[in-house]
Every structure is written in structure tokens, then in C-alpha cells.
Amino acid sequence: MVDTSVHLGRYHNAPRKSGMFVNFRNWMVNEGRAKIVFWLFVIAQLLYFAQSYYVLWTSPSVKTFRSVLGQGLPIARGAANIINLNCAILLFTVCRNLISGLRGTFLGRIIPFDKNITFHIWIAYFIVFWTIVHVIAHYFNYLNVAIVFEKVTSWQLAMISGPGWTGQVISVSFFLMVTSALEAVRRKYFEMFWFTHHLFIVFFGALLMHGSFCFIKGDTGDPCRGGPTFWKWWVASGVAYFLERVYREFRGREKTIVSKVVQHPSKVVEVQFKKSTFKAKAGQYIFICCPEISIWEWHPFTLTSSPYEDFVSLHIRVVGDWTTKFAQRLGCRFGGPEEAGMSPPKSLPFVMIDGGFGSASEDVFDYEAAILVGAGIGVTPFASILKTIWYRLQNREGTIALRKVYFVWTCRDKEAFEWFQDLLVTLEEENIDDFLEIHSYLTGKLKINEVKNICINDGEDGKDAITGLRARTHFGRPNWDEIFSGVRNKHPGADVGVFFCGPKVLSQALHKACNKWTEATPTGTRFYYGKENF
Template identity: 40%
Template sequence: MPSWLFNEGPKWLFMFLWLGANIGLYFGFHYRFELGIKYYYLRKILGSALAVARGSAACLNFNCMLILIPVCRNLISMMRGSCRCTPRSVRRILDKNLTFHKLVAWAVVFHTALHTGAHMFNYLFFLTAGKEVMNAVPSDLNPVADGETDGIKVMFTTVAGVTGHVIIIVLFLMVTSSIEVMRRSYFEIFWYTHHLFVIFFGCLIAHGVQGLVKGQTNPGVYNANNPDENDDTLQDPLVCYAFHSGDYSDLSDYNNISVIKGNKNGDLVSYCALGNATVAAGGAQTWKWVIGPLFLYFLERIVRFYRSCQQVVVTKVVAHPSKVLEIQMKKRGFHAEAGQYVFVSAPEVRYFEWHPFTLTSSPEEDYFSVHIRLVGDWTEKLAKRCGMGVKDADFKQAYEMPVILIDGPFGTPSEDIFRHEVGIGIGAGIGVTPFASVLKSLWYQSLDPHTTMKLKKVYFFWICPDTGAFEWFQSLLQHLEEQMLERGTTDFLEYHIYLTRGWDPKMAREIYMKEDEEGDIITGLQQKTNYGRPHWDNIFAELGRRHPGVDMGVFFCGPKVLSGVLHKMCNEYSDATGTDGARFFYNKENF
């Protein structure tokens, strides 16, 4: 078995099942409408575009059923955290909930384009259907062209036409505002346009209620040898279409086609009367697909609303260097695991806007906190309202603080670090935040004699972009280091700091001159700072040699490019047997 299969196998199995379901649904419905006798008359007007439209519609229903489930955060958190019986492979799949949400969204876009394109041809074929065809099929099948109808008017007055155009517009707005560049630069636009999903699902459910696509409800097989035995309530569309149009090309499988051709004035006159062929729409189907997920999401929003209405007390606000705001809070009944995150709203800043932030406090502390980097209008306005950068801000009383609403907490992969014997945390840039809570909790648990931890060793790699970034986390490491030195437990946590830029020639000379001194001149920590980027090949090879036969959890939060490198390293340096070498299980923060 390849070494990467234990790490990637469950994910690819899930993807294979999802892709297989899409393919199966498309071709199943395509076959039904392309070859089914029920839709023979309709195919004579529309051709193969009918099958393409219905196949893509089935895939649309399937993916619209799935798209809401990954964003039911309470459900995902419960499945991955509260249910202790959930295996590691399933939890790792659940941690990809937003990735799957985006994948399903692109599938919705693809099938919407396919469905729309096919129906454009169908609409054109309805408008331009020739008399030789329309005289040979039931007139109820064509909802557009009856000789007097304005085709363009029909496009914008039918339920399917109006809802279809609204769906396309809404989907375009949602997708374009969700692109990463737009989402990061204009989060407010992303936030508000994404809530157009209510209109999207409303129009989607209503799209097929008018029933413009109809099929024959009484198809049968004509017995040319014994016409008297034919059931008058049934009608063979192949025979009757040939009878009315004179086109016998589809009767090649009939043994007695000559009898049918010669029966111009016999029983076929009454048998093939177009009024005898009853047609009807299949009825709206989309609601049957999406009603379950919509109900789950409705319950999800009720839970979120209830929790967000609970009172939050701001106990302390700390202004850290590098434009980082720390807010410490208390809330009755609030409990979070290390590494989890919450959504924060400040109605005085923007009433309907919520932003995700990782908790930087540990479960053992009597408060919970978030560290907010000031990088946009919302964060800067919140900081100003909290008194950051305002004269005499230290004298603000608790009642003067802005009202803060909290939704959460929600689970993350970082929770699983306690389920491994060896944990490897890697934070880059702002991605260092989740490890504040984890490292604090690890420290508190190591001090408690009544707590037995499976985790025996923690490696932490901090990739810092410059010397002035995230001093608050540096002070946390200093505190942990001092406590470990006092208690003689320095072997439990091994950390490595990498400074990738931000030094000048003067600083470089000073670093060189003081290389032999104890402690690091930049961070003040005992551990020396490394300059440049980590050599991951050497690091993973060394970790594998140190811990043979051990399953190690690798937890990363940071840029996507580095995530790809680390993911590759975990697969490359893992031993599939788990006996002679270590196995690295890769986990990435995703919220």
C-alpha cells in the first residue's frame, strides 16, 4: 500500500463516491429522457437537449441538497468533537467541510450553466417547431409556440423563466463575491451577498412548479397483427408519430412495418388520434431533495440565534503591539475546547456582520479571549470603540465597552492534538493564533497530577514574517518557557522560531556578535531564532528518526502555499506500515 494512502485514502474515497453519485444521476436521467418512451413525443420537438437539461437538473438537485450541510457548523462540531466514537479518518473529512462546500458550489455553477444552455436550445426548438412535427404530437407539449404567443414575453412571464433568471443573477453575485481576493478585500460584500441563498433556494423550489416539461402518461405498444387486442386507453407514440408525420425511421424494430404503413384508414385513425395521448408534468421535485438540509440549517440558525442573544461581559481589553487587540470575556455556560473558534459581532460597528476568530484562551482559564489583528474597517472601528488608541483608554469601565455577541464555539482540527502521542504545531503569520489556546491548555494539563495525557511530546514551529509581528505570542512563549524551566519540564515542549524577513545589515551584525550569548537578542527566549525558511525535508526526516512507529499529528494554520508543502511532506515521510517509521497525519485549520 502506498505510504500516502492511509492519509489520503478516506478523502479520495469520499470524493469518488460524490463524483460517482453525480455521474450516476446525470446519465441515469439522461438515459430516461433520451430513450424513455414516455418522452418520445417531446423529444421530437426538442431533440437531445431535453436529456441534457434533465440530467443536469438532477445533479443540481443533488448538489443543492449537499451544499448547506457543510455549513451547519454545530452539526459538524458535534460529529467531530462531541461524538468521541467518530474515527480519525471521519474527523479529518469533517474538517474539510468548507473545502467540500466550495467544491459543491462549483458543481452547482457547472450544472447551472449546462442546464441553462440546454434550455436555451429547448426554448429555441419550441419557438421554431415545424408544422409537420406539431401536427404529429399532442399540442399540450409545447407551452411556447401556439401561433399567437409572444415567445420573448413567455420567457419573462412563466414561473420557470422568471425564477431561472433570478437564480442565475443570484448565483453570479454569490460566486463572484466569494472569490478569495474579493472575500479578503471586501468581506462585507461577501457576507451580505452570500445571504442571497434564501432567494436562491426559494426560486429553486418554485422553478418547476408550473410543469412546462411534460411526458405522455399512457404510452403502450401497438399490436399490428391483432389490432382488436390493443388497449384503447394506451397509445404507442412511435407508431402514431409515424402515422401522422409519414416518418417511419424509428419503426425499424417493428416486424410488420408494412402493415402499419398500409393502415391509413383502418384502426390507426382512431387509435392514433392525438387527443387519445394524455400528457402531464411530473410535478416539482426539487423540494423533495432540499427540504431535509433546509430544515437542518433552520435548526442551526435557531441555535446560533439563541446563543448569540446570551449576554457577554467584556472583562478586559488589552492593546498589544503590532496593532493587535485582545478582548477577554465571560459568558454564562460557555465552554470551549482548546483550538476552537467563535463568531464575533459588534452591533455598534455593523449590526448584521459576523467574523470568525480563534479562541486564544484555554479551557482551564475563567474567561475566554480572542486576539484581533487590525486589518480592516470593522476591526479598526471595534478597536476604537474599545478605547484602543484613545487617550485615557485605561480608565474605561466595563459598562462603557461595546456590546459583543458571540456565536460558538465551533470545532477545529487543533482539538485532535491531544489524541496523538506526538503533536506538531506549525503556525505561519496570523496562523499562529490557534496554538495560543492549545499551548496554554497543554501547560495547565501537564501541571494537573490528576490528568493523564496521551500526548507526551509537542513540537512547535513558528514562522514569523518580521521582528515586529505578534509580540503578544512571543510573551506567551516566554511565560511558558519560564514555567518549564522552574519545574524542569523543558522536554515536553520543543519550539523553533523562524524569522523570514525584517532584519537589516546592522541587526545582522549585532546577531552575529552576540551569537555565543545565552538567549535570543530578538525574542528574549532561550531558544535561538532561525533566520530564513525551514528546511522541511530535514525536519520531517529527523522527526521520523526520533519517533519510529509513532502516529504523529501535524497541525497547520497559515498560507495555502505552505500548506501544500507540508501536506506533501506528511505523505512523503510517512511509513504506511507504522512499524519501522512514523506516520504523519496532516490537519489544516479551515474556517
């Protein structure tokens, strides 16, 4: 294994400066904004529940029913108010065009817009929690009412009454949406997740109806006075999401032509498109739909083309049902039994693409130095970024803060390096002012004949036997402490962007390394972590 310290500097595990203020500033670099927004939202919910409970408990309109319902009514109504609050925000988190626009404004420095999907998931969990509170409280209410008023049963109140049956529809539809969205299910059965998640139409429809029925009505001081209120909470996000979907559908159906298809090793397919109205930044992602496979399914992929190229390209790893069918429709054959006897396609399919949408990687040009880490096919956003960097440096176009890029690529098998090899060779040969450092890591085992071939050919013409680069391939996993300490030594007092696309386990390791080696002082180096999240 080649010693990376030759490039990055010797490993110095120097202690960081300590102190409450320094530790707080270190924490703010990667954790602060997201954690503060999260806990402020949690506290806001608790305070709103407490305020709702107090108002309802002390309201003259509720005193009439206290002897029958006790704590049940104010708890149920307080939880319902929090559900309204969460549902009012839920759709905003998936308005991708709105978020892409806002992340480029001053709000992007305050609100972590790149965490929108994470926040979307947490809001769903909050709705689950408050729904449980709401349902349990109402079941106690149904039992108490059934005891006092013998003409109605608790079962009738829970299942047949207006609030009851709409509540059951809401609960069942939301349960299916949440369970199908769990990571283990979503990754293995994406189509099931995609279609089940569209039960949000049923969910919100039932919620709009749910408030139209009033569980308790009194002769004086009606607790339902004023009618249903959920629509007042939901109308802004509902309209925003509706306009978002209409715009995306319209934009997605603009003329798109598949201009080129390349089958790469490791079951990777490169697809190039031409679309005259398409605009995107380096590092962004798009959604693609192939109506011949499914008119309803839109799948996200990171761009591998640069904005300076006259085409749009994606590199798609064939791992699931949709990607397999799409690759076969494009004429790619990987030797599977289901491909036996398949004739080549007579034409390329009609596709629709929508985007681009903002991601963390597009901020790479805002830092003095950047560490780009791709795992396997997770290298795709950095193909776009490296192409754009090369173009801007070659043409001396504008000024950028970025002065140094450390590119780290880890793969399990050596064939995975091949599809990105040509670009890396070009970048290495055209490396202006030692701008780019490439570090490739092979983490999988090699066969005996592969080891012999590497031993014979390694170093020939000064190039690595696996990648064809001057930079040598390292065997095993990266030593992140060594890499980060080397970068910190070479860039004291700088802001370094660390961008990653790949599996969760490696993301966690990088996130911890950024926090460990960050020193938010005037002379310290700060590592800002960003992960592709769509």
C-alpha cells in the same frame, strides 16, 4: 543561523519503503479519505445523470415531444436532478454545530469533516457546471418550441414564463454568490462577500418556485406529474440549517462581557470576554459580532484561551474594515490618520460570541508527537493548545497520548514575536520532562540598528535577543525536510500530528512534506496533516 539538527537529529534523506500496498497506505494517511469521498460523489452524480437521462428518454410521456425537443428535455431534466442532489447537501456543509458534534463520533474517522468548507466550495462548482448544462439545454428547447409554435417566442419562454424568470433569478443570484466568494474577492472585500452570500435566501426561494411551473405539459403522461420535487430534496438540509441558525442566534445573544483589552505590537488586539454559558475545547474557533458596527456580520476567530481559564480570549490582527472599526471601538489606536482627534471610548462595546466550533487542531492530544506550525497571527490556535498542555501537565490531570510537542513559529518582523512571548517564556521555564521544543524563525529583513542590537545582546543571560527565550531564533525559512526527517528519526513507528494555521503557500509546503516523509508501515512514522479551515 542555529543548526536545528542539534534538537531534531541529523538530516537523513532515507528512502521510504516502496510497493503498491505501502504507497496506498501512505496515500491514505493524508489524501485517501478526502479524495475517495470526492470521487465517489463525482461518480454518483454521473451515474445519477445517466440514469435520469435514460429514464426520461425512454419514458412514454416524453416520446410525444421527441420530434420537437430531441435531446434537450432529458438533458435539462437530468441536470436538474443533479442540481437538486447538490443543493440537498450544500447547507449541511455549513451546519457548524452539527459538524462539530459528528467529528467527535466514529464517523469522524471515516468522513473528513474538517474539509467541510472545501467540500462546500466544490459543491458550488458542481452546481455551476450542471446549471450551465441545464440552461443551455433549455435554451435549445425554447428555440425549438418557438419554431414549432409561432404564437410564442424563445425570449418569452426564457424571460417571461414561469420557468424562465425563476431560472433567471436563480442564475443571477448564484452567479453573485459564487463570484463574491472567490478567495481574492473574499479576502479584500469580506463584507461584500458576507452580504452577497445571503442571497442564498433568494436562490433557494426561486428554486422552490421554479419546479412549480412545468415547461412541457401533455394531455397524456404529463412529465410534470406529481408536482415540484425540489422541496423533497431540500427539506432536510433546509430544516437543519434553519434550526442551526436559530440556535446560534439564541446562543450568541446570551450575556457576554468584555473584561479586558490589550493592544499588542504588529497591530494585534487581545480581547478577553466573560460568558458563563460558554464552553469550548482547545484549538476551536468562535464567531464574534459587534452590533454597534454591524448587527449582521459575524467573523470567525480562533480562541487563544484555554478551557481551564475563566475567560475567553481572542487575538485579532487589524487588517480589514471590520477589524479596524472594532479595534477603534475598543479604544486601540495605531497612529493612522483616521484616528487623529479620536477620544477614548467611555465604555466597552456590547458583543456577541458564538461557538466553539470543531477544528483540526483540537485533535492534537490524540497523537504521540505533534508539530505545531503558526505563521504570524496564525499562531493563535496553538496559544490555546499550549496553555492547555501546560495546565494538564502541571496538574497531572488525566492521561494524554501526547508526549512531545515541536512548536514552529515564523514571523516576518521581530515585533510580531512580542505578544506571544510571555506565554512561551513561561512554558519554556516550566517545561516538564523536556516536553516542548520551540523553534522561531524570522523571515523578514532587519534594519542595521536592529542587527547591531542583536549582536550586542544575543546570548545575554543565555537568552535570545529577539524572543527572550533560551531557544535561539533562526533567520530565514524553515527547512521542512530537515525538521521532518529529525522528527521521524526521534519517533519511529509513531503517529505525528502536524497542525498549521497560516497562508496557503506555506500550507501546501507542509502538506507535501507530510506526504513525503510518511511511511505507513508498522515501524514507520506517519505524519497526519491538519489545517485550520473556517
